Amino acid sequence: CVVMSVGAAGALNCVFKALLQEGDTVIVPAPFFAEYRHYVHNFGGTLIEVPCTEDFSLDIDAIEKALSPKTAAVLINSPNNPTGRIYTQNEIDRLAQVLDKHAKKCGRKPYLICDEPYRAITYDGASVASAFKAYDSSIVVTSFAKNLSLPGERVGYICVNPACPDKADVVAACIFTTRILGFVNAPALFQKVVAHSWNAKVDYSLYEKRRNMLMQNLDQAGIHYVRPQGAFYLWCKVPDAYKGDDMAFCEHLKKHLILAAPGSGFGGKGYFRLAYCVSEKSIAGSKAAFIAAVKDLH
Numbered sequence: 001c002v003v004m005s006v007g008a009a010g011a012l013n014c015v016f017k018a019l020l021q022e023g024d025t026v027i028v029p030a031p032f033f034a035e036y037r038h039y040v041h042n043f044g045g046t047l048i049e050v051p052c053t054e055d056f057s058l059d060i061d062a063i064e065k066a067l068s069p070k071t072a073a074v075l076i077n078s079p080n081n082p083t084g085r086i087y088t089q090n091e092i093d094r095l096a097q098v099l100d101k102h103a104k105k106c107g108r109k110p111y112l113i114c115d116e117p118y119r120a121i122t123y124d125g126a127s128v129a130s131a132f133k134a135y136d137s138s139i140v141v142t143s144f145a146k147n148l149s150l151p152g153e154r155v156g157y158i159c160v161n162p163a164c165p166d167k168a169d170v171v172a173a174c175i176f177t178t179r180i181l182g183f184v185n186a187p188a189l190f191q192k193v194v195a196h197s198w199n200a201k202v203d204y205s206l207y208e209k210r211r212n213m214l215m216q217n218l219d220q221a222g223i224h225y226v227r228p229q230g231a232f233y234l235w236c237k238v239p240d241a242y243k244g245d246d247m248a249f250c251e252h253l254k255k256h257l258i259l260a261a262p263g264s265g266f267g268g269k270g271y272f273r274l275a276y277c278v279s280e281k282s283i284a285g286s287k288a289a290f291i292a293a294v295k296d297l298h
Contacts, residue, residue, distance in 0.1 A: 084228020
């Protein structure tokens with residue numbers, strides 16, 4: 001039940017082309033990867049943003065309230081970009097129960113789409129929960145760009161749960177949409193590369209070291225953040241002096257040669273995202289800049 005794809009982005013576009021009808025909705029917990037809006041809109045759908053809880057766990061009750069007969073899918077990303085949050089098995093199990101309940105009520109069963117390019121990059125003993133065990137109509141999309149550090153090579157896959165009632169139709173539709181969206185197939189050379197390297201052992205401790213270095217810098221500067229359980233981003237709170245204006249604060253950081261992504265683009269106004277998939281030298285050198293940026297607020 002696997003279809004090779006042109007990265008996770010290509011996979012998501014193929015899945016949405018296969019599943020969505022004009023006017024359908026896709027529910028996503030916020031904050032989320034900014035390009036999701038465009039992937040869904042590409043095929044006549046509407047992205048319904050449902051805020052997470054204060055600690056960025058799934059708000060299952062809010063998701064349940066957002067479900068409607070037009071809901072084609074719920075899209076989750078764990079570890080999450082931008083928060084680094086990993087959803088627990090209990091959260092996934094509860095979400096599955098809500099989706100099953102909704103299907104019985106309205107006659108349409110939403111798919112649970114799991115975007116998992118950061119699945120292997122986890123910290124502090126955390127692991128990513130299985131959606132396949134919890135919910136039959138689930139689909140995993142992923143790429144090798146993050147776990148094997150192959151950005152730009154555009155190779156990933158769509159995996160439809162073998163227990164999915166209409167798995168044959170979904171797989172056939174994804175093969176077809178891969179062609180008609182102009183991808184035709186995943187890059188042939190890198191299909192051969194990942195066939196030999198998909199389970200290669202990778203040392204992710206380098207990311208963990210960089211995470212810890214950046215957290216120490218922010219601690220000394222007095223910037224609050226969410227401790228990431230996975231991926232390679234820090235989700236940071238805009239200082240009170242800026243009253244939640246993440247766009248303005250990111251412009252302020254530029255004056256100190258710090259490039260940050262405003263949270264509003266991720267559906268998380270009042271926050272900003274930092275990436276630590278950079279050199280240790282860059283992270284070490286940022287310490288004085290963060291401290292100076294915060295001092296300039298007073």
